[in-house]
Amino acid sequence: MDSVERMDLIVARLREEGEVTVVELAETTGHSEMTVRRDLDHLAGQGVLRRVRGGAVSLLPRGQEPPYAIRERQAPDAKRRIAEAVGELIGDGQAVLLDSGTTTLQVARELAERHITVMPLSLQVAQVLSDGRTARLLMAGGEVRVGELSLIGPLAEASLNAVRFDTAVLGCCGLSVAEGVTAYDLGDVAIKRAAMRSARRVVLAADSTKLAQVAMGYVCPVGDIDVLVTDTDAPDEAVAAISAAGVVVQCV
Amino acid sequence: MDSVERMDLIVARLREEGEVTVVELAETTGHSEMTVRRDLDHLAGQGVLRRVRGGAVSLLPRGQEPPYAIRERQAPDAKRRIAEAVGELIGDGQAVLLDSGTTTLQVARELAERHITVMPLSLQVAQVLSDGRTARLLMAGGEVRVGELSLIGPLAEASLNAVRFDTAVLGCCGLSVAEGVTAYDLGDVAIKRAAMRSARRVVLAADSTKLAQVAMGYVCPVGDIDVLVTDTDAPDEAVAAISAAGVVVQCV
DNA sequence: CAATTCAAACACAGAAGATGTTCATTAGAT
DNA sequence: ATCTAATGAACATCTTCTGTGTTTGAATTG
Incomplete structure (x- = not known):
């Protein structure tokens, strides 16, 4: 052991x-x-x-979010596959907004060597992208949530309002047709909403365990998502329902 | 070897x-x-x-700035002593603005376990502070300079304009009474200026090698600095001249 | 005051990193 | 086109780091 x-x-x-x-x-x-x-x-x-x-x-x-280090070890394979699929959705030269979270962190690793413009909403994601040295990094401001290293608050919202993106890649804590997209932290919720307003296309990266969960903070109805990338363990009926709401669902 | x-x-x-x-x-x-x-x-x-x-x-x-990894090994002892002295200038609970650079990075290590509010102007400094987990971290936005990891551009200036600080701890590339405070990168220069406008007190952390140098970008006259912390290798005449300009000079 | 828990110090083993050697491949010179 | 030197991959060796266990004296609690 x-x-x-x-x-x-x-x-x-x-x-x-x-x-x-x-x-x-x-x-x-x-x-x-x-x-x-x-x-x-x-x-x-x-x-x-x-x-x-x-x-x-x-x-x-x-009812509270488990800490980062724990979540990072949950469904790592699914997250890697999802990240890869999300990477293929992003074209070279695009401006991408990248949310905080363990799934989007994996997406960052996927994007680190690409020639794109990225605004990360987390210090950890920023770290990964700056290691790659090819992406143009546009840092969002904001208060840093201790432990999570995500950026929240009015400064972060102001950063989002100042820029427009081709694609926003978001994570979430819970997802269902009935309850919509949810997250644990209310500060994060506000940022996710602002992120969606700043992007032409919204991609949600969420492994199938998220489909069964509902967190406290309500972000938006499922239909506001353009593309959902999840793993093949997602139950068929959930996928069908989300598709019916107008979301392009991709299972990898 | x-x-x-x-x-x-x-x-x-x-x-x-x-x-x-x-x-x-x-x-x-x-x-x-x-x-x-x-x-x-x-x-x-x-x-x-x-x-x-x-x-x-x-x-x-x-005439161009040597890369980060090189500068970090220059005068490391002096930088540590300077950082320690700067740390003593900062009271608990203060709001501090922390510039990018190798000297201020050392200051960040000094402040990492303190209970203060810090806005770092560099991803690397942010990294150090977030590891400490005691400071409240307020991230500045902005474009990230590759290699330097410093934050520049209009987003960074907007972040600075949105907050007021008790103390700004700045670094520089060159410093002399005749030529004022200078830095290599013009983007950084603009940020340093904005930083000075946002802080009640400006502390410049610069080892004695900086006193002999002049870089391309002009930041401000020496007199705009409130406190200069340097090392004991600083030549007496330079220290005297800077003091005469109204700066409190501390040699450690 | 006694019993237990704790943390610092040292010792050790396995892992990770750095270095040198060999060899097949490649870039550049002739 | 051919030859030479440089290159990088692969492997072996050595060093350094990290993680773990043990011991011992100090600290905590009842």
Whole structure:
């Protein structure tokens, strides 16, 4: 059991029990208590839990978004395929708006070596794109959400209002015909809306697990999306319903 | 001779001769030709040189700014001391504007664990601050200069106009009473000016090597600076002249 | 005050990176 | 067109880093 598996186990335990103990985790994982403590300290640094004597308590209230480092490990294959498909939707020279999130981060990796103009809505996405050194980077301003590194607030909206894009690539937390497109953070919601206003075409990149979920913040009805790229695990009836709303659905 | 020394040697040769050969470098450094080639490829990736058969030619025209990776190794001790002193000038809870550059990057490392509000004018500085997770990060928008990762252009100016700061911590490329504060890139110059307009107090962080230099872009007269933090190698007459212009000079 | 937990320090193993060597391929010179 | 030197890929070796466990003394809690 390597460090990644251990972390996943700890997070799973925290979700079920709300708290964990060092001794119990050491037995379960088969590693020393010192190693468990180091794992817990690491997760504490990500804001996942709070250390207490003998163990840790969860900082993940139900109904709230799991932290970045956790989400990045969810459905990585699907996200990679989706990112690849989104990359093919973007032509060279286009101006692209790239949302924050783990799926769009993967899209950024796909676009990093392309010759396009990109405005990322996340510091992490910006990092990936600047490493590529070929894309023209137009940074959005805004307040940086700690942990997420997404950009929100009036400065971010002002940045979006100042530019027009060929394509906006958005992520989301939940998606259904009944409930529309939803996200956890209300600040992010406002930005997604502004992003849609600034782009001629809106592409939503969402793996199939999102189709079953509804988050607190309402972004827009499904029909406002132009293209949805998801994976082949998406249930047929959901895909049919979303298509019926006028969305081009692509399953990869 | 480790890889850092080799790179420095290669850059020095490029500055003197304008070009280098693989064979000669292999002899001088005492390493294999393959290693030299890998070094050259690495520097080519940073935009320092262009590979040609048998060697490489410089991409560093005189009068232009050396690339980031090179500057970061210049006077690192002085920069650290300066950064520490600048950190002491910043009180908790303040709103701080942080310029791009290698000296201000060091300042960012100093401020990363503080509880302040910071607007960085560089992606790299933003990266450092977001790692700290204590500072409130207000990202400036703007076009990202490739290689430098500094933010320039109208979006950046708009971000600066939208906020007011207690302190602006600026870097520069050249500084003298006769020629004022100067920088290489004209885009950066405009941003530095806007930054000064948005801050009650302007702190310039510049190691003593900057006192002898003049760059192309004129930012402002020396007297517009409130505090200059430099190192103890600064010549006394220069310090006296700058003080006479009404600047509080601190040598560390 | 006693029992437990913790964190710093050191030791060790496996992983990752850097370097050198060999060799087939390629670019440039003749 | 042919030859020579340069190149980059592939592999082997060595070094450095990172992750882990153990020990030990300090800190916390009941």
